[in-house]
Amino acid sequence: MPALDMAAANANPDPVLASKFPDVTGxxxxxxxxxRREKRVEFAFEGRRYDDLMRWxxxxxxxxxxxxxxxxxxxxxxxxxxxxxxIILVSRSATIPPVDQRIKNALGVTLVYxxxxxxxxxxxIPLENGETGGAIVTGVAPRTFIAPKYYYFPIPVxxxxxxxxxxxxxxxx
Numbered sequence: 368m369p370a371l372d373m374a375a376a377n378a379n380p381d382p383v384l385a386s387k388f389p390d391v392t393g394x395x396x397x398x399x400x401x402x403r404r405e406k407r408v409e410f411a412f413e414g415r416r417y418d419d420l421m422r423w424x425x426x427x428x429x430x431x432x433x434x435x436x437x438x439x440x441x442x443x444x445x446x447x448x449x450x451x452x453x454i455i456l457v458s459r460s461a462t463i464p465p466v467d468q469r470i471k472n473a474l475g476v477t478l479v480y481x482x483x484x485x486x487x488x489x490x491x492i493p494l495e496n497g498e499t500g501g502a503i504v505t506g507v508a509p510r511t512f513i514a515p516k517y518y519y520f521p522i523p524v525x526x527x528x529x530x531x532x533x534x535x536x537x538x539x540x
Contacts, residue, residue, distance in 0.1 A: 426512040435503030459484040
């Protein structure tokens with residue numbers, strides 16, 4: 368990672384991060400947002416992201432569905448970074464040709480075909496706006512995060528049985 372230029376970060380905070388964490392304010396807003404970005408990367412595969420969001424009191428982030436890769440629409444796409452198409456996104460109603468009739472890329476490798484649709488349509492990759500593009504979506508049902516309840520865990524029944532004076536915290540009664 369390159370060194371963090373604190374003055375530049377504070378002078379021009381990332382607007383995307385600022386919208387995700389509206390409670391971050393003050394003179395060091397840009398630096399705090401950059402630290403949160405770095406922590407997200409650091410904890411990506413360590414199973415600690417949830418704990419970090421709870422510590423920051425950022426539970427509302429869980430109300431938004433995770434979004435996958437963005438595609439502007441149907442067509443061929445390079446997924447390996449070598450400037451050669453690897454996959455092709457086709458309409459959900461399209462017939463995928465037999466293997467010997469499929470398009471090959473400049474390296475002579477057959478493209479992998481994916482049908483595009485919207486969330487809930489079987490047999491397709493769901494994009495936000497269907498065939499006109501968008502990010503891959505994982506759900507559409509509303510999600511809620513109830514604060515302060517979800518910032519605490521309920522006390523296990525085994526513990527309240529042993530000590531009846533224990534009371535459940537914030538909404539777990």
